[in-house]
Amino acid sequence: MDIKKxxxxxxxxxxxxxxxxxxxxxxELDNLSNKLPERREVTE
Structure with a gap:
């Protein structure tokens, strides 16, 4: 179902x-966050 509609x-x-x-x-939002890669901080 289209949320905007x-x-x-x-x-x-x-x-x-x-x-x-x-x-x-x-x-749906929970599943989306599970599919996104984790953010990793780059330290130099």
Missing amino acids: WVHESEKKDGLVTENFIKNYLK
């Missing part, structure tokens, strides 16, 4: 629908 649609959402959307979005 979902957030900006004018129709009202049921509380459970909103809750599920937020939970799924947070899971």
